[in-house]
Amino acid sequence: MKRAGDSMNYNFSEIKKQDKKWRESQKEKNNQLEEELQRLKKEYQKPQMSEEQIEKLRMKIKEADEMEKRKYNQFKKMGFSAAVLLAAFLILPNTSNKIAHAMGQIPIIGQLVKVVTFRDYKYETDRYMADIHVPEIKLEESIENSEIQEKLERTKEEINTEIQKITDKLVEEFESHLEEEEGYQDIVVNSERLATTEDYFTLKLICYQGAGSGYQWNYYYTIDLNSGERLQLKDIFKEDTDYITIISENIKEQMQKQMLEDETVYYWLNNEVEEWNFKSITDETSFYLNERDNVVIGFNEGDVAPMYMGVVEFEIPKEVLQEIRK
Secondary structure, eight states, X not given: OOOTTSOOOOOHHHHHHHHHHHHHHHHHHHHHHHHHHHHHHHHHTSTTOOHHHHXXXXXXXXXXXXXXXXXXXXXXXXXXXXXXXXXXXXXXXXXXXXXXXXXXXXXXXXSSEEEEEEXXXXXXXXXXXXXXXXXXXXXXXXOSOHHHHHXXXXXXXXXXXXXXXXXXXXXXXXXXXXXXXXXXXXXXXXXXXXXXXXXEEEEEEEEEEEESEEEEEEEEEEEEXXXXXXXXXXXXXXXXXXXXXXXXXXXXXXXXXXXXXXXXXXXXXXXXXXXXXXXXXXXXXXXXXXXXSOEEEEEOTTSSSXXXXXXXXXXXXXXXXXXXXX
């Protein structure tokens, strides 16, 4: 792959036109589908809605989900054709030290909160690769309670700012390696909506760096839609309850069970190096609430197990915490 300064014969203007045309067509399709969904939702709220209409609504919702998957896959594919071709040659370290703006947005259908791609950064040679999608949380609509609305806006901005700082730093580190022109490096950042319910919204930011060996770590952002605040672990439980110990003991039980069932699974529970052994979570340990309203505790690579185990998560059964949950 050619570097900055090499002669290029690519017709970038034509690629840009094709890319713009594709994105406009996708936006138009998405708008049409959204209008149809809103119309069917209104019909659904009517008492006289027929079984046929209900089934039609279900099919439209399913179509919306499938469309989101297709759009995401098409966007990724585009990234390795026109979009990535442009980025690989135009977004170079000697042209700008800022993250490149995304050429489009990928909406995720939700109730109150949605996620779009705020910025993209792409770069690829035979030794260096960056594929960074910076998500941004947006509020789809206002709510009647102005105090909660204000808190939601503030929480949204805090999370978006934190995500942008994280990705800016990763890009800065990546570009510093490019300037040195030594070794190899891969960097990937993506996001995943883990839960969207009437009570909360959870987004996971997934980060990966590879230079010989790879390392993945995640950030979890959960918004309490009833209070407008970013949810902390202690907020889920009744006061003066020892949720730290209860969760920690259940995680140890799950670790032990997994190791007994699969010899390839290994956690640091009874390791000879005592300081490596997992003893307890803290209030700062990563967590989120899944669609079943269960607490899920997340550990990055190397936190509680050897690196080959990767990122590990433990879903705490509802019956374990039901007596102490708010």
